[in-house]
Amino acid sequence: MNANKGKRLLFTALVFALLPVSLWAQDMRERHIKAQQTREELVQKATAEKAAAERAAAESRARILADRTALEKAIADLKAANQALEKEIEGLSGEKERLSLKETELSEKLAQTNSMIDELVGAIRVNAKDLDALISQNLQTAVLGRPRSFLEAIAQEERFPSMDDVRAMAAAWLEQIKISGEVALRKANVTDRRGRETEADILLIGPFTAAYRAGGEIGFCGYSPAGNRLYALSRLPSGRLQRQLARYMDGQSDAVPLDISRGGALRQLTHELRLWEQIPKGGPLVWPILLILGVGLVIIAERVLFLVRQRFDADSLMNTIESLGAASNWHACQQACASHARMPVARVLKAGLLCCDMQREEMENALQEAILKEIPPMERFLSTLGMLAAIAPLLGLLGTVTGMIHTFHVITLHGTGDPRLMSGGISEALVTTMLGLAVAIPLMLAQTLLNRSVDRRIGEMEEKAVALVNLVHKYRSSS
Numbered sequence: 426m427n428a429n430k431g432k433r434l435l436f437t438a439l440v441f442a443l444l445p446v447s448l449w450a451q452d453m454r455e456r457h458i459k460a461q462q463t464r465e466e467l468v469q470k471a472t473a474e475k476a477a478a479e480r481a482a483a484e485s486r487a488r489i490l491a492d493r494t495a496l497e498k499a500i501a502d503l504k505a506a507n508q509a510l511e512k513e514i515e516g517l518s519g520e521k522e523r524l525s526l527k528e529t530e531l532s533e534k535l536a537q538t539n540s541m542i543d544e545l546v547g548a549i550r551v552n553a554k555d556l557d558a559l560i561s562q563n564l565q566t567a568v569l570g571r572p573r574s575f576l577e578a579i580a581q582e583e584r585f586p587s588m589d590d591v592r593a594m595a596a597a598w599l600e601q602i603k604i605s606g607e608v609a610l611r612k613a614n615v616t617d618r619r620g621r622e623t624e625a626d627i628l629l630i631g632p633f634t635a636a637y638r639a640g641g642e643i644g645f646c647g648y649s650p651a652g653n654r655l656y657a658l659s660r661l662p663s664g665r666l667q668r669q670l671a672r673y674m675d676g677q678s679d680a681v682p683l684d685i686s687r688g689g690a691l692r693q694l695t696h697e698l699r700l701w702e703q704i705p706k707g708g709p710l711v712w713p714i715l716l717i718l719g720v721g722l723v724i725i726a727e728r729v730l731f732l733v734r735q736r737f738d739a740d741s742l743m744n745t746i747e748s749l750g751a752a753s754n755w756h757a758c759q760q761a762c763a764s765h766a767r768m769p770v771a772r773v774l775k776a777g778l779l780c781c782d783m784q785r786e787e788m789e790n791a792l793q794e795a796i797l798k799e800i801p802p803m804e805r806f807l808s809t810l811g812m813l814a815a816i817a818p819l820l821g822l823l824g825t826v827t828g829m830i831h832t833f834h835v836i837t838l839h840g841t842g843d844p845r846l847m848s849g850g851i852s853e854a855l856v857t858t859m860l861g862l863a864v865a866i867p868l869m870l871a872q873t874l875l876n877r878s879v880d881r882r883i884g885e886m887e888e889k890a891v892a893l894v895n896l897v898h899k900y901r902s903s904s
Contacts, residue, residue: 550586552594552598556597560576560601610674612624615657616656617656625637628674633683633685634682643674666682669681708827708857713820714821714864721813721814721867724810745761746893746896755781755897762778769802770885777795778893780792792893796886799883799886807875807879823857825858
């Protein structure tokens with residue numbers, strides 16, 4: 426305010442200084458009066474402005490003091506609130522730590538619980554799969570038709586297993602345990618060996634074996650889980666097994682054949698080839714081997730028949746000769762030998778009795794000649810039999826070589842990617858070897874037995890010849 430007043434005075438002085446001196450002298454008084462008035466007005470105005478400024482400053486100071494007091498109070502309140510909040514934060518931090526620890530503990534318990542639940546659910550699903558497989562592979566299912574849709578849903582993770590599902594699984598397990606121990610005879614449809622569906626008596630022995638009786642045919646059944654059907658195996662069991670099954674079905678026997686492999690052994694027997702079914706797979710060399718077998722069997726039969734017909738009690742004949750020789754009745758001895766002229770021993774002894782009046786050496790020579798004469802008929806075809814027994818395995822070995830050549834030829838053309846292409850040559854190699862040995866072994870055994878029988882007959886003739894020589898010279902010297 427004082428600055429504004431000074432500026433006005435300075436301005437007024439400058440105005441007066443610039444006015445012409447003549448005007449200044451003329452209007453001095455008026456100007457002085459006006460200036461006095463103006464100065465008073467300015468002073469009043471300045472005083473008023475000063476008072477107003479002082480009032481405004483006082484008001485401003487009052488407001489500032491009030492605002493300061495309010496701010497200080499607000500700051501104090503804020504500090505108090507801050508302290509309260511800090512205390513609350515400290516309390517909440519402790520609560521947070523406690524809750525964090527509790528959360529960690531609960532998380533661990535939840536993880537353990539989830540692990541147990543997952544393990545339990547996994548065990549339930551595994552058991553559902555096992556039960557589903559057991560029901561689908563059970564022979565009883567083909568007749569009883571057990572539903573198992575809920576097991577498939579659980580096993581394939583289509584739904585979470587509930588307690589009702591667990592109870593249903595437990596009931597299904599108990600039912601499978603029950604029917605697995607049952608032996609039942611029921612009427613049911615079965616696909617026969619000609620592919621036609623027919624009604625038959627079905628014998629179910631737990632989950633292991635199923636047998637059927639349709640008309641006069643009795644055999645074992647196979648089971649197809651895909652079609653849920655029983656079908657007759659392509660090959661009937663042996664007559665003994667058929668009779669056992671028939672007696673068991675009729676209640677006449679307590680024993681029944683059982684396949685504990687659930688049809689695996691029966692299917693293996695179905696696909697197993699018999700010897701006469703394997704022979705054609707041996708190629709052309711099996712026919713010479715079979716021809717050798719036929720010729721060898723004919724020779725064996727002829728030799729056995731010959732040796733059987735030549736069986737004779739030589740001891741009784743020697744006793745007769747000895748009793749007649751004691752009376753020097755050699756003619757009667759010759760007649761006793763002639764009555765058994767079909768027997769080699771009798772013929773040899775007769776040849777010796779015809780020379781009983783000769784010297785010992787001459788009689789021994791005659792007996793030796795008679796023995797040598799009887800040997801060729803006894804040994805006839807035995808060397809041929811030995812030759813056939815030696816040729817058979819050689820032909821089998823030849824078949825093995827040709828079969829392996831065929832196999833290597835197939836490998837050269839087609840590689841080893843498909844073993845079925847090589848099975849023909851391998852089968853030919855093995856079948857011919859097997860057949861050659863199967864023919865050679867009995868032929869060699871038969872030849873050995875026949876040779877021993879012939880040697881025994883020859884030894885018997887030599888023994889009786891020596892005994893005759895001793896007997897004749899004994900009674901001749903005594904007479």
